[in-house]
Amino acid sequence: MSRLGSEGEDLIGRWSEEKLDLLAKYLEAYSDIMNKQKEKWLRAYYYIDAFAGSVRPRAKKDEQRYIDGSPLRALQTEPQFDAYWFVDVSPRRIERVQKLRDEFPNRVIDVRQGNCNDVLCNDIVPQLRYSSKKRAFVFLDPYGLQVNWETVRELANTRTCDIFVNFSVMGVTRLLPRDQTPEPEVIEQLNKVMGSTNWINEIYRELPGIQLDIFGNSTEPTLSRRTIQAEWLASLYTEQLRSLFPHVSRPVLMRNSTNSVLYALCLASHNKTAIKITHDIFNRHERLRDLGK
């Protein structure tokens, strides 16, 4: 996703639209089920957008075409959520998000500007304890590696929050050098986002030295990274999520126009049915995509 900048607008590619369509489909199913639970035990259910974005991004291929971003997808979902939390770190994007209150005057909309890790852990999670009899759907849609593993853990520990994560596969591969093991700062950064880096050693192997020094001896063996399969990295992340959530969907890979994998989208939930619904939505999406529709 490239940024138009000064107005806080975004230009988005086809894959981002696909992501938003998958989100909208899941929200419809989630809201329908939750609304029925309100007749029984549930007090309220919320939509939480931790990376709300620019509200109406434009299509990269046709800048005159505006697309409904994730906050609008949530506000358009029927039945309606009891309340909506929109978080973004960018003041300009938050200005846009604030205007949704005028567009949807009858909704309860809470807007927070800040780093979502802080807002989620300090302001939102404490309101969603298990005893609250409330539930929330949290959309985590960063550009890169902005979601801390500790935040995911806190959300999982509530047992009230399900998360739909758009995990940046590209963000991880970019950090891994080809011809040497990563620096300790990089390992720390990856640990912060993925909860573990035990897997890193697996992808580096020693290559015998091929250069000869002036005495004709071969040089020290060098370390080289094997090609990282996006599928492997995506399933590594979903495996990690399984250590926090009882039910995790398979990932669906989001590719750019040159077919490179950018992100992996998946659901982590406390409810088994949620995963079945997600898989039905993912399977249908992939079938249509393969048919070129």
Ligand SMILES: C[S@@+](CC[C@H](N)C(=O)[O-])C[C@H]1O[C@@H](n2cnc3c(N)ncnc32)[C@H](O)[C@@H]1O
């Ligand atoms: C991919 S865009 C979100 C797009 C939006 N979810 C949509 O689908 O319409 C990522 C957004 O995250 C915001 N952002 C970046 N780092 C953040 C952080 N640590 N906490 C909250 N928002 C952040 C950026 O300002 C940007 O608006």
